[in-house]
Amino acid sequence: HPLLVLFLATGSLHAAENIVIADFEGTDYKPWKVSGDAFGDAPSKGPYAGQMKIEGHEGSGFVSSFNGGDGSKGKLVSPDFKIERKFITFLIGGGAWKGETTLNLVVNGKTVRAATGKNFRSGGSEKLSRAFWDVSEFSGKTATLAIVDSREGEWGHINVDQIVQTDDKGDAAPAIDGVEPPVEITRKAKVTGDFLQLPLVRNPDRSQPGFQKLSVVHDGKVERFMHIMLPAKGQKPDLWYSADLRQFKGKEVTLKFSSADKTALDALEFGDKEHIDPKAYEGTHRPRFHFSPRLGWMNDVNGTYYHNGLYHLFYQFNPASTEYGPGFDMHWGHSVSKDLIHWEEWPIALFPDGSGQCFSGTTVMQHSPIPGVNDGAKLPAPALFFSGTEPFSQHLATTPDGGKTWTRHSANPVVPKMGHSDRDPKVVWHEPSQHYVMVLYVDGKGDTYEFLRSKNLTDWERTSVIPGWFECPEFFPVKSPTTGEDLMLLYGCYGGKQWNSDENVRFRSCYQLGKFDGKTFTPVTEIRPAHLGPNFYAALIFMNDPKGRQIMMGWGQNTRFPGEPFNQCASIPLEMKVKAIDGKDTLCYEPAEEVEGLRGKAVIQEKNLTAEEANRKLERLNKE
The missing domain is CATH 2.115.10.20 (Glycosyl hydrolase domain; family 43)
Structure with a gap:
């Protein structure tokens, strides 16, 4: 029966079921071991005093090391488990401090994978995002997880939830292991065109370190500013925006920005031609007689x-x-x-x-x-x-x-x-x-x-x-x-x-x-x-x-x-x-x-109708 054989072969390719390592829905952390005071005695059910709203977790419980604020420290360590799937996925948020606000995967006593949140400056977001590690090279080995908070000060905490072994990482993003904080960079330039041509990432998460304030300074005064995110090296921009600098054409200005890439401003160019999408007004949802901006x-x-x-x-x-x-x-x-x-x-x-x-x-x-x-x-x-x-x-x-x-x-x-x-x-x-x-x-x-x-x-x-x-x-x-x-x-x-x-x-x-x-x-x-x-x-x-x-x-x-x-x-x-x-x-x-x-030609012209009479006429019009 060749069809039966084919069916069985196809069925064998189905991904194995997920293995939940931890969902933090219990009344305490057991069987995880907790030390320090940052994590409290049990998973959090909401933000601690002074903490912003926490979003993105699953269920009611999750880990947050904000117990006592950003000055507290602590550690959570999982029991041993066997790595049996290609990926480990998890929800993570909080501070972006490499080695200090971190989720670590430990094999044979060595940290082989690490992940942090994205925040390092005031503002930001407590939202947890789904991330993954590829752990296929460690298949069959025994491992532990450690959630660490050894950081004091701004964003000195970590949020974690729903740690799962899986063969299907879904929409999870690659885990990040710390963020290099941006530093202020400047570029003095003569404005040689009407516009500063800006390659942009569209609507980035404002907590991302690359989302920064670009300022144009002339004669010591800030004359323009806007918050943008420039694409990383090799990344294609989502859109181009032509920032109007006609007022300063032929004059010297200083561009100010913050970036981990100290050359980020060097590639920006001036030009006289404004980037305008010729199809901007052709969209399916563009209003036809209500005013709306081009972009x-x-x-x-x-x-x-x-x-x-x-x-x-x-x-x-x-x-x-x-x-x-x-x-x-x-x-x-x-x-x-x-x-x-x-x-x-x-x-x-x-x-x-x-x-x-x-x-x-x-x-x-x-x-x-x-x-x-x-x-x-x-x-x-x-x-x-x-x-x-x-x-x-x-x-x-x-x-x-x-x-x-x-x-x-x-x-x-x-x-x-x-x-x-x-x-x-x-x-x-x-x-x-x-x-x-x-x-x-x-x-x-x-x-x-x-x-x-x-x-x-x-x-x-x-x-x-x-x-x-x-x-x-x-x-x-x-x-x-x-x-x-x-x-x-x-x-x-x-x-x-x-x-x-x-x-x-x-x-x-x-x-x-x-x-x-x-x-x-x-x-x-x-x-x-x-x-x-x-x-x-x-x-x-x-x-x-x-x-x-x-x-x-x-x-x-x-x-x-x-x-x-x-x-x-x-x-x-x-x-x-x-x-x-x-x-x-x-x-x-x-x-x-x-x-x-x-308006086109009237198809109904009536006066002094009751609502019932008007509805009957409209109903007949629709049928015709």
């Missing part, structure tokens, strides 16, 4: 305005990563449009520098001369306000060329730190009081909006504060459709007592109408929810709209586009109108008229 991460909408025939859209932006989220290496990306639908990428407007990242802010239109701010500018002209983060403070920038490039004001910061992480300045011109007015989110002693005013955009006076409001304010004039009064609409996020009530409310998008005398906002309505979409956040109106409209765009928070070179997008443009509904001044949203150009 990288975006979040808050910033600084929106209209000027000289173009709508300008800025946004929180990390061009080198799609994963690290808000608040990491924030630039101001910049795109323009003639119709709010079709967008053209312009150069990055603001870069992280010695004052920190460039957090959110707004644009105000300058209509009159301000010495030292808009000298020689053709008015009206835009001015950007944004938040620096080291320390948190408010900064001013202006443009000499219609928005192509932006220059930071020499008096920055124009508003020094007031609370903890002050940010998101909204600046408007208040005609009745003849002052510029800033609404600023200030925390530290609770969430607040601070009101400030200025005549010249550089000297600011605090005038009032309202509690409970937080992040990304918007502030603009409206006429009450119920009373005819001229009011101001305050928009943002709120958590606290409802106006004239003891009821606690919390809104991620809300508004309140009130009177404003140039110093103090006096509410005349309750705080009411605005946009109800769960993904709509950090939104602003376009200042100076040619039709006098209030057109708002927001961040499409938590939108996901798997496999694309970008992450997150913006909402469609929405026109905000205050209407009289049931006797109340009510904020309403509707798509801006420009969106109508995307």
Whole structure:
């Protein structure tokens, strides 16, 4: 029976079952022997006091030598076992100290394999990762395992779980035995092209030692920085990014980085051609009429305005990563449009520098001369306000060329730190009081909006504060459709007592109408929810709209586009109108008229349908 013989032969090739050496699910370490105080008396069931959250282990129990903190020491030794499979796999994390925070395989009294975690500096991650040793050369020999913590100080501990003998290592990575800590390296160079061409590893684990801050220094000042990981020697980059250095072309700069490879900066080149993927906008999940950046991460909408025939859209932006989220290496990306639908990428407007990242802010239109701010500018002209983060403070920038490039004001910061992480300045011109007015989110002693005013955009006076409001304010004039009064609409996020009530409310998008005398906002309505979409956040109106409209765009928070070179997008443009509904001044949203150009011929046109009637018509349409 040849078929039967073939079946049996095939079956004999199946991998032998795994042998679990240790899963650390017991109430103590037995039969392992424990010494010292680093490991405690039993496997850990969670982080020790002062330890970060531990992820990646299996089951509830695992080994961690953080008992007593990073100053404790100890050792765990397994009973003897016979090596019977090709690989030993395990979950490991913690410190990267060779010979000090280590899992050792010992054969005949000699350490023949060793593995450590990846961390050696503050931050990092307690996550355990699966790794393996190839132990086929020791097949049939008797061995022991030793988990060692002899390190004091930062990341002086090790985490281990699920040690298994197997013939199938699966997705486990080769074990690392210590990490050579990076050292600061520098390179002085003349900028001979518009861009510094950077070969990058895409979205590396930030705890990896190769993930470091690259700085560009000119005349002793940090003018650019971003965190990147360069490929190892012989490793192909996942992507190329062209870092814009046009401002420094022909000048001498110093590049600063940290790497175990002291030649890492030598291979970097300048060039005039920007690396642009010609298929960047062809992806399956690329939105077709919601704005999204060509590459990288975006979040808050910033600084929106209209000027000289173009709508300008800025946004929180990390061009080198799609994963690290808000608040990491924030630039101001910049795109323009003639119709709010079709967008053209312009150069990055603001870069992280010695004052920190460039957090959110707004644009105000300058209509009159301000010495030292808009000298020689053709008015009206835009001015950007944004938040620096080291320390948190408010900064001013202006443009000499219609928005192509932006220059930071020499008096920055124009508003020094007031609370903890002050940010998101909204600046408007208040005609009745003849002052510029800033609404600023200030925390530290609770969430607040601070009101400030200025005549010249550089000297600011605090005038009032309202509690409970937080992040990304918007502030603009409206006429009450119920009373005819001229009011101001305050928009943002709120958590606290409802106006004239003891009821606690919390809104991620809300508004309140009130009177404003140039110093103090006096509410005349309750705080009411605005946009109800769960993904709509950090939104602003376009200042100076040619039709006098209030057109708002927001961040499409938590939108996901798997496999694309970008992450997150913006909402469609929405026109905000205050209407009289049931006797109340009510904020309403509707798509801006420009969106109508995307629509084809109507297939159903009906009015005053019940939901049931509408569903029946839609159901019939689907069948047809």
